[in-house]
Amino acid sequence: MxxxxxxxxxxxxxxxxxxxxxxxxxxxxxxxxxxxxxxxxxxxxxxxxxxxxxxxxxxxxxxxxxxxxxxxxxxxxxxxxxxxxxxxxxxxxxxxxxxxxxxxxxxxxxxxxxxxxxxASRAFLDKARNAGFKGIVAGTRKTTPGFRLVEKYGMVVGGVDMHRYDLSSMVMLKDNHIWATGSITNAVQKARSVAGFSQRIDVEVQSYDEAVEAIKAGADVIMLDNLTGDALVQCAQRLKTELHASRGVAGGRSFLLESSGGIDIDNVAGGHVDDAIDIISTSAIHQSTxxxxxxxxxxxxxxxxxxxxxxxx
Missing domain, CATH: 3.90.1170.20 (Quinolinate phosphoribosyl transferase, N-terminal domain)
Structure with a gap:
């Protein structure tokens, strides 16, 4: 090839x-x-x-x-x-x-x-694939200042997705954005008012209820932060079953579910693999590598x- x-x-x-x-x-x-x-x-x-x-x-x-x-x-x-x-x-x-x-x-x-x-990217991807994960494996923005181009390039050569390259690449709303605006809905709506149709909005959530609010507010990607094992899988499956358009849900929406937080090559196969999860994002492939x-x-x-x-x- x-x-x-x-x-x-x-x-x-x-x-x-x-x-x-x-x-x-x-x-x-x-x-x-x-x-x-x-x-x-x-x-x-x-x-x-x-x-x-x-x-x-x-x-x-x-x-x-x-x-x-x-x-x-x-x-x-x-x-x-x-x-x-x-x-x-x-x-x-x-x-x-x-x-x-x-x-x-x-x-x-x-x-x-x-x-x-x-x-490290190739090894992580192989471990996830061998465990049955069919979705996207992505790096994060936790790169070395001044050296991001090299590190993101290495991710691509290793076969993984580089996630967003910088703050301008995709809208990511984390806990600080939510707290500063008062709610997930407020943050998503304000972001959409300037980002338009061409930018995806990724929202970090801590629970099923926060995920539902983000989806209904119009988020494109829901980051299930620091959820693992049965809690992660059950939450992801429930969200897809109850709210995703592809499941025939009346008024359903299209969205991606991302698992993130503390994921490394040693635990990726132990509680992050399920067909309901679309993306696994990790900094383990470039931090302390x-x-x-x-x-x-x-x-x-x-x-x-x-x-x-x-x-x-």
Whole structure:
């Protein structure tokens, strides 16, 4: 199966972020660059742990801006496996040795973080699917400030939905919005008056009664926050049976039910899986997620590596 060209998702402005990362990492003199000089060299990108490869456009852009070339042995979204515990050559980078080292840490940090999010996303999705969940698995907006583009991109490569990208992507009304406006109905109606037909409204609720109010007020998505096990399933089934248009309910409405709050890979199969639940959203795939370890090693002889994907060192 041909993997999608995920890089086509990125906005026109994203490469300026790469320039900012490079400027942050070398704001003044490049002492190490002076030491090594500009002789052309070859470096190998090595995977030191298994995982899903993600972040290729960011890695490429770092070295493109530094006048280097990158030849990949794997495609974005591929699962990298180690061979006998040995490090695997993932890409070959060529260019002036000073520039290879100038881009090394920025490129590795970005690739490691993005691949870590993609790997955690794929593992979470597989766990949910194996438990019988047929709906949407989504990340959350609890991302690292300034690094959201990379982390959300990693979610997509890992196969999950990125949920809303930012505050402007979808209307989400949480407990503070409800308290500030006096009621769920007031909050939904006020949001709809400016959001129009093109924006979905997602409302966080704590009980069946709050969910009913949100649905009748016109919410598109009902987030059943911190409900688990039988309480979650019974609430979701009752809402779909009593209020959803697809069930033939007179005056029924169309809405999605979202389960959220404290869901991770260890508990997703234990009380969040039911056909009445449309979405499982979690921050476990990007908060406190382990990076995938890569290294970049300059070959002193500048000898080209084998093009075989299974090359290990």
């Amino acid at each position: 041909t993997l999608p060209n995920y890089a086509a998702l990125l906005p026109p402005s994203w490469k300026t972020q790469v320039s900012a990362w490079l400027a942050e990492d070398c704001p003044a003199f490049d002492w190490g660059g002076f030491v090594v000089g500009d002789a052309p060299r070859t470096a190998h990108l090595l995977a030191k742990a298994p995982g899903i490869l993600a972040g290729v456009p960011f890695f490429n852009a770092v070295f493109d801006q530094l006048g280097c070339t990158v030849e990949w042995k794997f495609k974005e979204g591929d699962a990298i496996q180690l061979h006998g515990g040995k490090r695997v050559v993932v890409a070959v980078v060529k260019g002036p040795v000073r520039n290879l080292l100038l881009g090394e840490r920025v490129a590795l940090n970005t690739l490691a973080r993005c691949s870590g999010v993609a790997t 382990k990076h995938i370890d890569f290294s970049l090693k300059v070959d002193p002889s500048s000898a080209s590596s084998s093009s075989d994907q299974s090359t290990a060192v």
